[in-house]
Amino acid sequence: MKLLAIFAAASLTGVFPQIDHAPKFQFAGSDQLAFQITQGAHADVFAAASPKYPQQLYAQGLCSKPAAFATNTVVLIVPRANPARIDSVYDLQRDGIKLVIGAQGVPIGDYTRKLLANLGLSNVLKNVVSQEDDVKYVVAKVALGEADAGFVYRTDVKPVGNKVFRIAIPAAGQPTVQYQLCIPTTRQHPKLAAAFVREVLSKRGRAALRKAGFGLP
């Protein structure tokens, strides 16, 4: 039985199985997936939430030339009860707010730091109470109500829409969030892998991505 192994960014958890439900998926932080691939993990497709890791693997000769397939935006989420009464990203400067973000090196963590720097809000980092290994853990800690706020992708909000509120970020702060995918040299099913990549880039794949809230490059 041939089963594709798809290594994909955690933020693709909802949408990839809709494009093709057959493969074995591993959803995690793109940095960790890239590390596993450098350690020889058999991945047929690597889909990351930033160009950084696919481009790194490509430069090392460990995957095919990466293709951009989606874009996203970063948003701020707060629990429905909004215990810290946060109405805008600027409220995060107040002392005592429990902010959860992605760790450095994890795409959402890097985007979050860039966004805060763009808005001149890097002092907000003093309120960070936890740095998570992928975006879904940020979502979980806010949705649970344990954290006051967290930076996640726009597409992460829908599945927890009844538990969190979304707060938009001023456009000037928004970093460019681009998803890229490639076929690692550790792939075991090159033909099926290429077919999966074509499927993601196809009209149907693009429609599924758009429906989930992604932008298209």
Add this chain to the structure above:
Amino acid sequence: MALTFLALPVLAIFLRVSPTTLVHELSDPVARDALVVSLRTSALAQVLVVALGTPTAYLLATRRFRGRNVLLTVVELPLVLPPAVAGIGLLAAFGRTGLLSTSIPFTQLAVVLAIAFVSAPFFVRTAVASFEALDPTLIAAARTLGAGPWRVFLRIALPLAASGLGAGLALSFARGLGEFGATIMFAGSLQRLTQTLSLAIYAEFARNFDVALAMGALLVAFSFILLLVVKWLSFGWTSPFRSVPSSSA
């Protein structure tokens, strides 16, 4: 065969890079901060474990009452619970939206509680066993001579069980240092606040494998020493201290 299998991964940590690199990587700020967090939270957790665990173990060892076995099982349960279950349990109990709705999550206290929760059984079990191993005639003699229960506990039971308690503490300490799952779920992971050595290893392994290795080597060394302490204390406890009074009785 089994020995090779068990020893190889541990050896590999030390053989992959040179010892000087290992020591050098420990000066990385992430490693240094994690070491401080680990030592502080582990020490506090073990104070908690000993302070609450010792009287609990003494009562469990010396009293016979209905439901004692159930209580013993409850105390031992964290021993076999997956750390992830401990994590959601702590959140469900102490989380902001939990039963007691506290603001403990994401603080160093959360790390301390997570460590205490998973490591306490190691101490309590050993403590119960060492209190049970005390010669009952000694306790009875002390009581006949007019010593109250508190005095018996402090002057007779505690000193006689001391090496057993020490062994339990060393085991508990070793388990606590390695705590991962409950901590990352309940306390989160933040450098200098809640990022312990185990959490830092996980955070660094995809970023800087050598630093992760160095912290791993440090934990191996700690654990090795703690287990040696256990052996040494247990040996002193089973042979001379116990056999002498019981044979004279």
